[in-house]
Amino acid sequence: MPRNPSTGVYSKPAGTTPSVGQIIDPAPWNQLTSDLGNEITNSLPRDGSAPMVAPIKAASGTVSAPGVGFASNPQTGIYLKGGGLLGFTQNGVDVTFDKGMVYAAKSGDYTALASDDNAVHRFTAAATLTLTAAATLGANWHYVAIADGGDVTIDPNGSETIDGAATLVVPNGYSAFIICSGSAFFTNKVLTRLVAKADSSAVGSFVDGLTLSNNTGSPNTHVDFAAGSARSGSLFVSSAGSFTKRINGTWAVGTGSGGLDAGSVAANASYFAYALRKTADGTFDVVFSTSATIGGVTTTLLTGYSIVKCIGGVLTDGSSNIRQFTMNPRDDYTFTSPVKDAVNAAISTTSALLALTVLNGVKAKAKVRFEFTSSATTNAALLSDPAQGSLTSGIGGDGANVGTIQVASGFAVSSQEIWTNTSRQIRYVAGASGNLWVWTDGFIFPCGRNA
Template sequence: MPRNPSTGVYSKPAGTTPSVGQVIDPVPWNALTTDLGNEITNSLPRDGSAPMVAPLKAASGTVSAPGVGFASVPQTGLYLKGGGLLGFTQNGVDVAFDHAMVYAAKSADYTAVASDDAAVHRFTAVATVTLTAAATLGANWHYTVIADGADVTIDANGAETIDGAATLVVPNGYSVFIICSGAAFFTNKVLTRLLAKAETTAVGSFIDGVLLSNNSGSPTTHVDFAAGSVRSGSSFVSNAASITKRINGTWAVGTGNGGLDTGSVGASATYFAYALRKDDDLSFDVVFSTSATIGGVNTTLLTGYTIVKQIGVVLTDATSLIRLFVMYPRDEYTFVTPVKDAVGVSISTTSNLTTLTVPNGVKSKAKLRFEFTSSATTNAALLSDPAQGILAAGIGDDGGNIGTIQVASGFAIGSQEIWTNTSRQIRRVAGASGSLWVWTDGFHFPCGRNA
């Protein structure tokens, strides 16, 4: 074949360059015409009427002069990059194309590496995704995580960050698109906007779940908070699993750690529990405070957190240990051991206040049982909400709620749920002098649970 297959240069067969007067030998001339016919057949028609029958070998080209270009726009086309990579150029400017997307399901912790560029990983269980160093992954590396079964934590390498934070939590049912700059990681903010959407458009205040209970292992120092959701106005936080906070230590992030906003645990004290939301990843935590209002909570230790709502209360006894309790739906608490708040206290026609073991600084509805004795017959006693003012006991006045003694020095019993004032007190009065015993079984402290 006279055409060089490597260079494409055609060379005539020998004996096909005659001189004047020379008799032409038909053998080489017939070979020449046969070669010319073959080469014309093997040439690609300019009108595109015939296809290639072997690979087309183009020049390597450059970004400004591609190996395959266009007559009208010679700087647009294909060229060969370094490392055997195909390049695309438009008007002399390189055009980048993404890798093919690769999907995989995961059910355990995973380390994302350079080959996961453009990958989509769906996690079906609790997992932590550790990112390889940003410098190793390089600029433009990108990765998608879908949380489909449990929360997934994205953990940047070393001191590197994701959107400025060390970690990012992808709640169950959400996904996130992560981009590497070569030095740090960023998201497209869609996750943040989705999580914020419910807050900015919702109103109202409620608590769904998050019931309090004494921890089974350390019931007098640790409190468990069940899974659930909390909203106050436009602020919302949710926890998928229960967490534990201890009352005998200052606050530190995470389950099992201290919960006090400041100071140390006190005797016969009231500690209000507040739901916290971490600003960067919207995760849930709890802080205890003696303040009955959010405004009074000491926030020194709570940098980066928003106090969402008060969610419950625990009381300590005279030895600074948590009183054992059972919490029921609709914010109802019952002490495991009833508290005897009055023992033979004098009661008479003069109205006085009795202090109970209920939350301090707020009004609550005490769950009470009481017993009354008097040397006077047909005598009754009346326990009441201080907000009603000073009442008088007796059938001719404001009645009674501890029965009517028919025999001198006899006993009468009763029970009732009565609202207190903010100093934990109710009023007591009788139709005649006597003695009073009061047992506090628990209380209702409304925080916003409807079930």
Template sequence: MPRNPSTGVYSKPAGTTPSVGQVIDPVPWNALTTDLGNEITNSLPRDGSAPMVAPLKAAGGTVSAPGVGFASTPQTGLYLKGGGLLGFTQNGVDVAFDRASVYAAKSGDYTALASDDNAVHRFTAAATLTLSAAATLGANWHYCVIADGGDVTIDPNGAETIDGAATLVVPNGYSTFIVCSGTAFFTDKVIAKIQAKSEINNVVGCETVYVSSTSIQIKTGNVFFNAKNVVYASALTKSLSGTFTAGNNGGFLDTGVMQASKTYFVHSVRNLTTGAGDWVASLQSSSALVSTTNLAGWEVAGRVNVMLTTSGNVIRQYVQEGNEYRIVGTLVTEVSGAGWAPADFQFICLPVGISTEANLNLVNGQAGNSSGALVVYTDTVSQFSTQLSVNVVSAHESRIAGKVRTRSTGILKSQATETVGSGTFSIQVLGFNDYTVPRMNGA
């Protein structure tokens, strides 16, 4: 073909340059016109009426003079970078593009490398992510961490920091985006925001259900305490007859043995490796005071429920809905008599060691031509009190349900006073509201 395929230079066929007066030989002349027609056909129409049918080969160009540019703005276009890489330039300035995002799952400790730029790594177990030196990774290096099976501890190189700290823990179930400045590391601050709002704890579901004299079941739900979420996809039955063992029908106590006439506090616990949840019962209302002797590999998240044992050393039966506990069976008369002076009472059907909102049944029975009043309150009569006054000509008994908060110890104050005549007074517990638990589905 007359057009050189390497240079694109066209050379007409030999014998097609006539002289004056020479008779044109039709053979070479026809070959010339045919060849010209072919080359015109093989040329790219400027009006765009036909496409290329083979690769377009452009000059390599430079950042200031791209191989493929625009007539109106010749410094904007495409050029060939070193190493065979494609470059883009705008007004003579190189345009940087992100690397393709690459996903990978990690099941253990890992060291992030320069080649992990723009990578998304999902950690399926508790792990330590070590970051290579910031100078090695370079400015603008970035990386996404997903903790999906355990906490991931991010540990920068040497004395380098991440968000100004030596390490950063990504709790199981969360993720963070890391960027390198060339000297230090920074994140999108999502974890910091979660930690800053860690006081906004909440519980969904997870109520108790009576199973037997020594066992209860805790329903499904989730617990969010101190910026960590624990999901309970299945109900778990736990037994007070033994110390803690993980799983359904496992032991329940943090330490010791089941005791009579006690208040047990049910705490959510979280496995440090898997993030799985379980439950432990303790005589301590504060999670910080729960014994960890039998909780190796677990952390105590927070208190969720409460349960009481009777003098016969069996679990007292309640029906729990949200934070409301209602006594099942015959009501217990906590105190009764013809009257009493102001005094403190620790009712056996109310928790000891925490403040709850007691739901009480007040009974005031008066003989004919008698008058008396029964009052229950927290500290003083004028605050958080409920009362029942009866003034009758004929003998009569009145009952009323009232609510009053106990003190932080669980104690209430009460007095029953006969003004005229004679009568009897009594107080029964209908149940209580464990209002200090931040349960979202009923308080």
């Protein structure tokens, strides 16, 4: 072949450049015509009627003069970058294409590498995502972390930051798009705005539904919770149907299971019911505790759950059975059988404290009825909130709420709702000596229900 395969330059065979009057030798001329026919055959038709049968070898070109361009726009096309990389240019400007996206599931802690550029990793459990040094990952490195089973904490290398902070928590159910600048990390702020929106819409604390009642089949040991929801700040949980917990067993997952955070059921005790949210899927559960605060609940058995809010309470009697009750709107409890908390108790001009059958450890509004007798006529009694201090009974003092004795040793009766202190107590005092009977019909323990 007279065409040089390296340079593509065609050279005629020798003896094919005749002079005037020279007799033409057919051999070289036949070779020439044969070569020309072959080269025409090996040429690519401009009309595209035939394809190439071997790779096209284009010039390397540059970003402003690509090796493969277009007649109408020679600055748009393909060129060879340094390092043997393929480059694309558009109007003389380099066009960058992303790497292929790679998906993987992660069940625990992970360190993101340079090879994870444009990766999408779904974390199926709570985990820490450690980022390799930004200088190593390089500018434009990017990555998506999906929290789908627990919160994911993103921890940059050393003192490097993400969105200006030392770490970033991706809450369960959210995702974050992470970008490296070569010296620090940033997100596209979508997560920040979503979390901020969720927080702003989650402000406040309430209980809707979730009313308590004695279980029909096992009223002494089991408590039913109606469908409803509870929120405290950003924590929210709901139950689509009735849910049951028993107070005579330690806590276990699910309706009908034990509900105590620790120990065993005791006599004459207070048990507070707390709504739980499972971190992994947001499902509802309940735990009972003698603690009047979330901070005091024993959480040993509650791994994987968050305590959302107190949603009510129950009392046990001397036999460690749940006192029968009816729960009315606005966190109002009425005992099926009134409790006698004072029987013929001595009352005098000295103020004293009386413990009632209400929840211990919190202030509750006791629903009480009184009966008062005294040998002194014009004598009256005053029962009050201990927060008011020691009061004096009578028209010359702080008044009364049990009627004046009109006949010596006669009876006066009354009823009232009175706030207790956190030790279940109210104060009582009279204008003169006498005796007092007190019945507790129930109590109001505010948990945030408006209905």
